Amino acid sequence: MSNWIRFLAFFLCAAFTVAFGLGAIWAPWLIILALVFAALTLVGIRDVTQTSHAILRNYPVIGHLRFMLEHIRPEVRQYFVESDEDEVPFSREARAIVYQRAKNVEDKRPFGTKKSVNASGYQWLTHSIQPRKIEDKDFRVQIGGPACLKPYNASVYNISAMSFGALSANAISALNRGAKIGGFAHDTGEGGISRYHREGGGDLIFEIGTGYFGVRDEHGNFDPDLFAKVAADDQVKMIEIKLSQGAKPGQGGVLPASKITPEIAAARGVPMDRDCVSPSSHSAFSTPLEMMAFIKQLRDLSGGKPVGFKLCIGHRREFMCIVRAMLETDITPDFIVIDGKEGGTGAAPLEFANHMGMPLVEGLTFAHNTLRGVNLRDRIKLGASGKLIHAFDIARALALGADWVNSARGFMFSIGCIQAQACHTNHCPTGVATQDPVRQRALVVPDKAQRVANFHRNTMKALADMTGAAGMTHPSSFLPHHLMMREKDGVMITGHEVYPYMPEGFLLREDDDRFGYLSRWKRASSASFAPFDLGI
Structure with missing residues (x-):
């Protein structure tokens, strides 16, 4: 149109x-x-x-x-009808809550819990008969391991990776300015740092993908000198290596030449006369040991800033290969972000979006327990991303092992996304995911930036209320036994029964093979990602 x-x-x-x-x-x-x-x-x-x-x-x-x-439409149908997630993009309830919190509108609703309370699989948090009042709702976590010289004191809720190019200039600007107002971090996505990131002044997590956009040479390879220059910016607080994305793990991406503007070309360091291709894997390393060397190189070049990586868990043994390389080199990332396969994307093959990669809860639990199994959990912080909108989503992720949470979808809703699913057409009706200057004019940056900050603040308030109701003072205190779920009528189980914390050091002692951890650990090698056999 x-x-x-x-x-x-x-x-x-x-x-x-x-x-x-x-x-x-x-x-x-x-x-x-x-x-x-x-x-x-x-x-x-x-x-x-x-x-x-x-x-x-x-x-x-x-x-x-x-x-x-x-x-x-009746209000009950608009917001609280049970939705089949296979048939609709996301529940109306989640969008409604985000819009209300972003606009500082009352988000309470009458007539109690929605109908799914009676369904199998329903989850809830246990609460205390002596709740606490939490005054300081600015929950933080310090990210930075032993080799980190400039640790970052991050909010427990930040903006997940979304690139300039996938999102409009106005959307990037609104998100970053909102992050500045609210004091939380904005992940750049793999599309490089644009002037819209810099003008906002918000804290940045600089994501480096397989295309090395913004830090690449003319052949598309990683450029150490250019990286050192970009990473020296005080606005860049952490560096994140993207191994895979939840919605389409194992795939790269293509930005058609027709969509590449001069500003996108400048941010990514690519020409305008050809498609911009993100390869499916990195060229800077090909083995776990080489990956650890790359992490050290980035930390040194950045002056000691936190360096980590993001991935959607696939072959569990491959993640263990990376962990073995950490032990052998004594080089550890400062953080790892686990991206669930339910995470969003502007465009992905249907089969990948629905059936490739591990969902967040299982991936997070596996990574958390693997690090516990080799006594590295205390050195490495874990982030989580993948359809995390509500305060309950955050609390559940923290209970299952995360130190902080990232959200793309929630913050997109806060700047006006209605999930028209036109991201790949350049015809986004709200100006969020388009490079059309007329369409993106509809997104007014000062107004939407304040809504981003409002959404973050009100979500932290809701998280504080849930934390206090559980009798605790910080959401990091949530553990699996605080999470309950109905298995079937009359039968409820704790999160600890389904997603237990494995004993620290159990992989090194080789004394516990619950859930198949030990058998995979024995097959993992730091020298190669290639399998010893067909086991995954």
């Missing part, structure tokens, strides 16, 4: 106002129609000039149909 067609209803209203106004000279009754269309024209003028609703700025007059339809 062209930009002009989007404004067609507005233009027609203006044209009918003039036409019926002139026609009233001969047929006075036409003045009624002229007044009606004049009123609609004024509505359209207000739509394109207001700053609160991106839909109305991009679709003046006709955009009101969306809001009318929302009000026609």
Whole structure:
């Protein structure tokens, strides 16, 4: 749909106002129609000039149909109907809560719990008969291992990786300015650091993907000197090596030449006359031992800033290969981010999005226990990402082993994303995922930046309320036994029974083979990711 067609209803209203106004000279009754269309024209003028609703700025007059339809549907259907996640992109409940918190609107609802409380698999947190009042809701975690010279005091809730190119300039700017207001971190995604990241002034987690965008030479290889220059920026707080992405693990990506603007080319360090390709694997290393050397190189070049990596767990043995390399070299990352396969993406093959990679809970639990098994858990912080929106999502991730949580989807909702699923078309109706300058104009940066900060602050308040209700003072105190779930009618089990913390050092002692950890550990090698046999 062209930009002009989007404004067609507005233009027609203006044209009918003039036409019926002139026609009233001969047929006075036409003045009624002229007044009606004049009123609609004024509505359209207000739509394109207001700053609160991106839909109305991009679709003046006709955009009101969306809001009318929302009000026609019963509220219970709009927000709290049980949704089949295989059929809809995300539950209306989650979007509604994000929008309310971003706009500082009351997010409480009457008439109790939604119907899924009676379903098998329902989960909840245990609470205390002596709850606590938590005044300081700015929950933090210090990230940085023994070799780190500049540890980062991070919020427990940060913006997950989304690249400039996938998101619009206005979206990046709003997210980063919101992070600055709220005092939390913004992951750049693998698309490099753009001027919109820098202008916002928010803390950055600089993600380095397989294309080494922003720190590559003319052949697409990693450029140490360029990296050192970029990493020296005080705004860059941590460096994250992306091994894989939850929604499409094992795949790279392509940004078509038609979508590459001069600003995207400058941020990524790529030419504009050809497709921008992210390979499926890294060229800077090919073995676990080489990967540890690369981590040390990045830490040294950055002046001692925290360096880690992100991955979606696939072959569990391969993760153990990396851990073996840590032990043999005594080089450890400062952090690891586990990305669940339920994480989002602008575009992914359906089979990959639905059936490739390990979901977050299982991946997080496995990584946490593997590190415990070799006595490295205290040296390495764990982040978690993958459809984490609510305070309950955060609390559950922390209980199962995470130190902090990243969210892309929640913060996209906060700047106006309605999940139109048009990210790959360049026709995003709210200006979030498009490089069309007219469409992204609908996203007003100052307004949306404040909403980003509001969403973070109100979510931290909700997390504080849940933490206090459990009788604790910090959400890091949540453990698996605080998580309960219904297995079937009349039978409930604790998170510790399903996702237990394995004993520290058990892999080194080789005395516990629950869940197949030890058998895989014996097959893992620091010298290669290649399997000794067909076991995964």
